[in-house]
Amino acid sequence: xxxxxxxxxxxxxxxxxxxxxxxxxxxxxxxxxxxxxxxxxxxxxxxxxxxxxxxxxxxxxxxxxxxxxxxxxxxxxxxxxxxxxxxxxxxxxxxxxxxxxxxxxxxxxxxxxxxxxxxxxxxxxxxxxxxxxxxxxxxxxxxxxxxxxxxxxxxxx
Numbered sequence: 001x002x003x004x005x006x007x008x009x010x011x012x013x014x015x016x017x018x019x020x021x022x023x024x025x026x027x028x029x030x031x032x033x034x035x036x037x038x039x040x041x042x043x044x045x046x047x048x049x050x051x052x053x054x055x056x057x058x059x060x061x062x063x064x065x066x067x068x069x070x071x072x073x074x075x076x077x078x079x080x081x082x083x084x085x086x087x088x089x090x091x092x093x094x095x096x097x098x099x100x101x102x103x104x105x106x107x108x109x110x111x112x113x114x115x116x117x118x119x120x121x122x123x124x125x126x127x128x129x130x131x132x133x134x135x136x137x138x139x140x141x142x143x144x145x146x147x148x149x150x151x152x153x154x155x156x157x
Contacts, residue, residue: 004156007126008134011098014073018065020049020087021079021102021109022056031102031130032078033057038135039076047072065090074098076131077109084114092121103128104145105154128156 002010011017017039023030036057039046048056051063062068065075065087075096077087084101091099099118101109110127118125132138133146149155 002124004126004129007124008129008131010124011074011100011126012131012134014044014098016045016047016071016073017076018047018049018062018068018072018074019076019078020065021077021083022048022050022053022061024050024053024056030078031104032076035076035078035102035131038132042135049075065094065096072096074100076100076102078102079109081107081109081111081114084109084111085117088114088117088121088123091123092117097122098124100126100131101128102130103156104130104149126156128154 019032019036021032022036023033036046036048047068048059048061049065050056050061053061055061065072075087075091077084077099088099103110108128115125115127130142132142
């Protein structure tokens with residue numbers, strides 16, 4: 001069983017990553033949009049996914065994972081937990097083998113049923129944490145959040 005560090009490293013070593021849950025109104029402080037921009041600024045091929053948006057952050061937005069041409073290496077999920085199982089089912093259908101369910105504090109996007117679905121279908125899953133705590137350079141706020149989560153046992157296994 002890979003460690004969290006190994007799963008994060010593997011996920012971030014990929015280049016074609018979708019961010020499911022981006023917002024049409026990023027001015028409200030959407031975590032998905034912040035992650036999308038950080039991945040994009042870090043030279044990833046990143047794809048915005050929101051079935052109700054045509055564009056996000058000035059880029060084309062896709063209604064589903066299947067609608068993204070040429071496949072994906074991983075999916076960052078930043079949606080309510082009740083939407084995650086549907087996204088994981090899309091990953092299964094499309095042969096996507098890496099899923100990261102965002103969480104800083106609270107439930108975030110983690111769904112126990114979706115985690116089990118990933119595990120049952122050989123999808124490497126990171127059930128919690130935020131990529132902003134790992135994508136270099138890490139800002140002070142995310143360094144602090146990572147430290148607090150590490151101390152309190154809030155990081156996934």
